[in-house]
Each structure stands twice: as structure tokens, then as C-alpha cells.
Amino acid sequence: MKKKLAIVSLSGICGGCETVLGVVIEKIEELFDLVYAPMFVDSQDFSDADVFIVIGPVETKEDVEILEKIRKLNKPVYAFGTCAAYGGIPGLINLYGLDETVVEIYKNRTKSGLVPSRDVPKPLKFVDLVANHVNVVSFIPGCPPLVDKVPEFLEAVAKGEKFVLPEKSVCDVCPLEKKGKSEITRILLINEVDPNEIDWNRCLLEQGILCMGPATRALCDAHCPQRRMPCFGCMGPISEKMDQGASALKAIASVLVNVDIEEIKKKLKDAVGLFYKFSLPSSILKHKWEDTK
Amino acid sequence: MSKSEQFEPRIIAFCCNWCGYAGADLAGASGYRYPANIVIIRVMCSGRVDPMFILRAFQFGADGVMVIGCHPGDCHYGKGNFFTLRRVKILKRLLEQFGINPKRLRLEWVSAAEGEKFARVVNEFVNEIKKLGPSPLKKR
Numbered sequence: 001m002k003k004k005l006a007i008v009s010l011s012g013i014c015g016g017c018e019t020v021l022g023v024v025i026e027k028i029e030e031l032f033d034l035v036y037a038p039m040f041v042d043s044q045d046f047s048d049a050d051v052f053i054v055i056g057p058v059e060t061k062e063d064v065e066i067l068e069k070i071r072k073l074n075k076p077v078y079a080f081g082t083c084a085a086y087g088g089i090p091g092l093i094n095l096y097g098l099d100e101t102v103v104e105i106y107k108n109r110t111k112s113g114l115v116p117s118r119d120v121p122k123p124l125k126f127v128d129l130v131a132n133h134v135n136v137v138s139f140i141p142g143c144p145p146l147v148d149k150v151p152e153f154l155e156a157v158a159k160g161e162k163f164v165l166p167e168k169s170v171c172d173v174c175p176l177e178k179k180g181k182s183e184i185t186r187i188l189l190i191n192e193v194d195p196n197e198i199d200w201n202r203c204l205l206e207q208g209i210l211c212m213g214p215a216t217r218a219l220c221d222a223h224c225p226q227r228r229m230p231c232f233g234c235m236g237p238i239s240e241k242m243d244q245g246a247s248a249l250k251a252i253a254s255v256l257v258n259v260d261i262e263e264i265k266k267k268l269k270d271a272v273g274l275f276y277k278f279s280l281p282s283s284i285l286k287h288k289w290e291d292t293k
Numbered sequence: 294m295s296k297s298e299q300f301e302p303r304i305i306a307f308c309c310n311w312c313g314y315a316g317a318d319l320a321g322a323s324g325y326r327y328p329a330n331i332v333i334i335r336v337m338c339s340g341r342v343d344p345m346f347i348l349r350a351f352q353f354g355a356d357g358v359m360v361i362g363c364h365p366g367d368c369h370y371g372k373g374n375f376f377t378l379r380r381v382k383i384l385k386r387l388l389e390q391f392g393i394n395p396k397r398l399r400l401e402w403v404s405a406a407e408g409e410k411f412a413r414v415v416n417e418f419v420n421e422i423k424k425l426g427p428s429p430l431k432k433r
């Protein structure tokens with residue numbers, strides 16, 4: 001008998017994860033009975049599902065209620081995508097808080113200046129992780145997860161097993177040549193790079209381009225560095241115990257040992273945005289704090 | 294004012310074995326006084342201090358964190374303290390973005406012969422943290 005699967009999307013999603021699931025829909029049909037997935041099937045109720053896949057970060061009271069309902073059903077829950085696992089891009093809201101962000105987006109940046117208040121779910125204070133609300137068996141990170149890794153994940157879900165993730169960094173699988181020694185005296189953000197000046201077969205970090213490879217889990221076969229883009233860190237930290245920003249900071253500061261400190265200060269002004277782009281709510285400090293000035 | 298006088302901060306100091314820690318030793322041996330708010334953790338080199346150690350210290354309620362290493366160029370292992378310098382500079386910016394006062398993190402160079410300087414910087418730091426008040430991460 002096939003297990004009954006429910007795919008639940010929370011409010012902060014962009015649609016990327018669902019698109020990936022759409023690509024592998026035949027595999028889903030083969031392994032499961034899809035009972036609830038607003039994107040693919042027409043049904044309103046997930047209460048008879050045997051297993052859950054949750055997508056997206058927890059942002060509103062409604063999300064909390066949904067997760068509460070899932071928890072009461074006492075069925076295995078899997079998280080799909082970096083948002084569900086680590087908070088993802090919406091997690092950057094935590095630098096301001098959701099209330100402030102809603103006001104900024106709807107009031108200050110629209111012509112009408114109206115903040116929607118009726119029939120919309122109330123935002124939480126900060127973006128939260130699915131794992132803080134329900135017990136998550138295991139997860140697959142990625143923004144979105146790679147299509148060729150998803151069938152393996154779905155099989156683990158069907159069997160009720162843990163999906164085993166590699167504890168290696170993107171650098172470990174990155175084919176670009178590493179000389180192991182860096183003499184760089186500059187920092188380049190990717191928008192400042194002159195493509196003709198860079199040796200695209202050599203490690204980008206060793207040439208001064210900020211790359212999150214050393215702090216990011218290798219579930220992607222280093223697609224970006226091979227295509228002339230530095231790693232942005234979308235797979236989250238290398239292991240559960242690590243803080244992505246702290247390990248990136250450690251590795252990158254060591255490479256920059258010959259770079260002038262003033263330049264570092266200038267270029268790394270948005271340190272949180274660079275180092276925690278995908279994992280802020282799961283980091284050690286989590287969100288902004290109120291301190292005396 | 295009276296409130297900040299009552300407040301006794303908890304401060305973690307990572308001291309490198311060869312200079313900072315030896316400096317602390319000398320400060321004790323030569324009878325310089327420094328406050329008991331500071332908890333010293335000995336590491337082999339200031340370059341051993343992972344940024345995560347510092348973030349964890351704040352997470353578990355430290356009001357301030359000090360990193361004390363050898364003077365630039367004097368590191369026992371060559372370049373350790375140059376790494377530390379850059380890490381701390383970036384970390385300070387990170388803390389600022391998180392809304393935590395970057396003054397709560399301080400890097401100092403103290404050599405093995407500077408017992409007096411050790412006592413002085415610790416005193417200074419404790420007074421500064423007392424003025425800043427408890428860390429916002431502290432569980433109340």
C-alpha cells in the first residue's frame with residue numbers, strides 16, 4: 001500500500017520548491033498517494049495523510065496553527081528546501097523583524113501606503129524554523145533542492161527513513177584549481193568583477209572573490225563556481241552543529257590576511273547579508289537584539 | 294546609576310597561551326588587582342578562537358568577550374593573530390548588524406611581560422561593560 005502524502009506550503013514560499021516537486025511528480029505518483037498539495041491536487045484536508053513534506057519558513061500565526069495541526073496528527077514530517085530547514089532568504093527579515101518589514105514594504109514603498117489588515121494572517125515577530133514547531137525527521141536543503149537529488153529524498157520519505165546528508169563543504173567537491181596559498185590584497189564582490197581579468201579555472205576565493213564554498217554543505221556538486229558564480233551558501237551550514245556565518249567568517253578572514261583592514265571594513269559592510277543569506281533564523285544569534293547604544 | 298553599580302557583568306576572556314595567559318599570570322604574581330568578573334579560557338593561540346566560540350559565549354549570556362593575544366608579529370605560530378585581527382573586525386560589524394553593541398567584543402595585545410597592561414585593559418573593559426549594562430541575550 002502506498003503511503004498517503006501531504007505537501008504543505010507555509011506562507012513565505014516563492015514557488016521554487018513546488019516547481020522542483022512538479023518536475024519529479026511522476027516519482028511522487030509512483031511512491032505515494034498524493035492526498036493534499038494545493039499546487040497539484042484539489043483537496044482541502046490533510047488529516048488522513050500518513051506522512052508530511054513541509055515547505056517554507058514559519059512567518060505567520062496561520063503557519064503556526066497549521067504546524068500545530070500537523071503535530072497533533074503525530075505523523076512523520078520532512079522539511080523540503082532551505083527555507084523549511086534553515087529559514088532561507090525570507091530569514092533575512094530577522095534583521096528588522098516582520099512588523100517593521102510589513103510597514104516598510106506596504107506603507108513606505110507603495111503609492112497607496114495602506115497596510116493590509118483585514119483577512120490576512122498576523123505576522124510573527126521573527127521568522128522561525130519548522131523544526132521549532134514540529135519534530136522533523138530529516139530534511140533536504142537547497143534553494144531549491146537539486147532535481148537529481150530529490151528522488152533519493154522521496155524514497156527515504158516513503159521508507160520513513162532519515163535522508164543522509166554529506167558533511168562536506170562545497171570546496172571539497174569544487175573542481176576549480178586550488179593552490180592552497182593566497183596572496184590576495186583585495187576583495188571583490190561579484191558585481192565588481194571584470195570577467196576578463198579572472199582565471200575561471202582557479203578557486204575564486206583565492207583570487208579575492210567572496211565565495212561561501214568553505215562554509216556550505218556540498219549537496220550541489222559545486223554548480224555555481226563551475227559557472228562563473230561564487231557560492232552563495234544556499235545549501236546551509238556543513239553540519240547541524242555549525243553556524244554558517246561563523247565558519248564563513250573564519251575561512252574568509254584567514255584568506256584575507258594580507259588585505260588592508262579598512263578595505264575589509266568597507267567591503268564587508270553587509271556581513272550578515274553575505275554570510276547568513278540563507279540561514280539567519282537557524283544561526284546562533286538568530287535575529288536582531290535591542291542593546292544599549 | 295545605582296542600577297549599573299549593582300550589575301556585575303560576566304566576561305569571557307580567550308587568552309593565548311604564550312602571551313595573554315602568561316601576562317595574566319604575571320599580573321597575578323606581581324600583585325596587580327583585576328576584577329573577578331572575568332573568566333579566562335586558555336587557548337594555544339588567539340588564532341584558535343573560532344568566531345563560533347565568541348558567538349556561543351554571547352548566546353549563553355556573556356556580557357562581554359575579550360580576545361587577548363600576542364602583539365602583531367610576535368605570535369608563537371607566526372600569523373595567528375593576523376587572522377584574529379581580521380576576524381574580530383568582521384565580527385564586530387556582524388554584532389552591530391545584529392543590534393548588539395560591538396563594544397562588547399574587544400581584542401587586546403598583551404605580551405608575557407605586560408602584567409600591568411593586562412590588569413589595566415581588564416579593568417577598563419569591565420568598567421565599560423558595566424556602563425553598557427547586561428547583554429540583551431541574557432535570559433532574565
Ligand code: SF4
Pocket residue numbers: 170171172174175176178202203204205206211212213214222225230231
Ligand atoms: S572557495 Fe568557492 S571557488 Fe574556491 S574551492 Fe571553494 S567553492 Fe570553489
Ligand code: FES
Pocket residue numbers: 309310311312313337338339340362363367368369370371373374
Ligand atoms: S600565540 Fe599568541 S597570538 Fe598566536
